[in-house]
Amino acid sequence: MPRLLPYRRQLELNFPHESQGHNWSFKSMRHHIDVDTSKIRVVFCADGLVLLRHESIGYYVGNPVLSQWTLLPPPPPPILPGNRYYDSGLVTLMHNGVILDYKVVRLHENIQSIHSPNPTTLSFEIYSSDTGDWSYKHVSCPGDNRDLVIVCNPITLNGKLYWHAEGKDDGIVVYDFFSDDDDQARSIRLPDRMQRYHPHHSDASRCFEHCLCPCYKMICSTSQGFFVFIEARRMTGKEEGYNLKVWRLIESDYSWEWDKAWEINMASIGIGFESVPMAINNFDVDIIYLWSLQHIRYVACNVRTQTKYLGPINRANEKYLPCNISVCFYPRNTLTQFVLSLQEVPKMFSKRS
Incomplete structure (x- = not known):
């Protein structure tokens, strides 16, 4: 996930990347935008594009590698009174590896739920680069999914958004x-999950600051072109660590099935509970990233080869590291993956040019 640093009139995005010696360092990209960049935040990433929002100007979509940024027209006044839309996501339409169109999606916070057997109604504001306009869309969703976890970023993959629903x-x-004729979202049950576990710690000295490390965590991500669900349950006993299950969602002919990629107790390969699972590698489902509470840095672990790599330390910007904003203690993932790309931002519709 690119981390936005507050430089006035100069946008700086820092990306951790692997360097020599099995260590990582930070690569910085600076962009000159003629606005107060302290009021800009990173909203979402998809296929090399980054969605930014300025608190008073609006949305920018761009590619930080090419230093290419487009200011979107402002959203229309909301048609649903009394509530607001959440910045939800960015989806792309790809053809032969080229982005043809992108959409910015905002989800209305009032998720209307009608008692079973009627479905939930989801309301969206959608900006399309193909038309240069914002539009509204209402879709139904079967099942009792009143509580989409809208405080976390959804996952984007192949023009779809995936939300965790409680x-x-x-x-x-x-x-x-990008399915214009589809007025219904899909509801997919999670695979059989481990029982949530909250152990009683008799030896408080073995925990970090009153046991801030989570006992159970769920992570949604993508890897190798699949939606991936990871669950981590803290295990205590002779080998204290996280037991991890990694599931891939297989889609075929409008059916969805879960396939378990792997399961392991991290303590068996020398990683204890002081390293909290955070994300999975976008290109290799066997590589998982953890946040080390002890070393205040990321750790990359290949469970197939049982090799570990230490992540970057960026001393100049330590106050922005996840440990200080409690990202690693949150029971669900809050990180968005970003992959460097040379994709150009699709031009807006000619009437907006």
Whole structure:
């Protein structure tokens, strides 16, 4: 996830990348934008594009590698009174590896739920680079998914957004934003999960600052072209660490099935509970990233080869590291993956040019 640093009139994005010696360092990219960049935040990333929002000007979509940024027209006044839209995501339409179109998605916070058997209604504001306009869309979703976890970023993959939904039917909600004739989202149950576990710690000295490390964590991500669900449960006993299950969601002919990629107790390869699981590698499902509470840095671990790599230390910007904003203690993932790309930002519709 690119980390936005508050430089006035100069946008700086820092990306951790692997360097020599099995260590990582930070690569900085600076961009000159003629606005107060302290009021800009990173909203979302998708296929090499980054969505930014300025608190008073609006949205920018761009590629930080090419230093190419486009200011979007402002959203229209909301048609649903009394609530607001959340910055939800960015989806792309790809053809032969080239982005043809992108959409910025905002989800209305009032997720309307009608008692079973009627579905939930989701309301979106959608900007399309193909038309240069914002539009509204309402879709139904079967099941009792009243509580989409909208405080966390959804996952973007192949023009779809995936939300984690909590409620009677705890699972994943999926909607394809490039299927114009589809007025229904999909609701997918999570695979059989480990029992949530909150151990009693008799030896408080073995925990970090009153046991801030989570006992159970869920991570949604993508890897090798699949939506991936990771669950981590803290294990105590002779070998204290996290037991991890990694599941891939297989889609075929409108059916969805979970395939377990791997399961392991991290303590068996020398990683204890002081390293909190955070994300999975976008290109290799066997590589997982953890945040070390002890060393205040990321750790990359290949469970197939059982090799470990230490992440970067960026001393000049330590106050922005996840440990200080409690990202690693949150029970669900809050990180968004970003992959460097030379994709150009699609031009807006000619009437907006």
